[in-house]
């Protein structure tokens with residue numbers, strides 16, 4: 001991961017909490033990477049140790065699903081459309097797996113944020129409050145409309161659902177992992 005040079009902390013202390021293990025890291029004038037932490041493209045923050053090793057298949061799929069995002073990384077955010085299309089045409093479309101893996105690795109090395117396939121929260125290895133909330137809102141939509149007013153906290157909502165349907169948090173966790181491969185699919 002690239003070290004963020006544009007991060008200005010104004011000589012003040014920055015601190016971050018890992019969303020996976022709860023470890024807190026802080027330092028003066030420190031950016032995430034100085035503290036051994038990473039942010040994924042969906043805003044999750046965690047210790048570098050928790051980064052997942054994505055499979056080649058996942059990496060290739062990532063490139064094919066994020067062509068424009070990757071092209072803009074190299075061509076620039078304000079590059080004209082034609083330049084983006086050129087990049088995609090020359091580096092992604094119709095290329096073999098070896099080339100696509102190369103595109104992925106170059107992107108991962110230079111990107112400011114880790115691709116979601118490296119994030120344990122995005123890939124549902126770790127189920128956190130955000131995940132439970134999204135899932136409950138999809139699976140128990142009608143219940144949630146009623147209880148949201150009364151129980152704003154996720155713990156209260158989980159307890160309500162657990163009691164009503166006779167399932168525990170572990171069952172809910174297993175159900176999430178069984179039905180989805182990544183957080184972004186829960187909608």
Ligand SMILES: [Zn+2]
Nearest residue numbers: 018021023047
């Ligand atoms: Zn951690």
Ligand SMILES: [Zn+2]
Nearest residue numbers: 040044119122
């Ligand atoms: Zn993530």
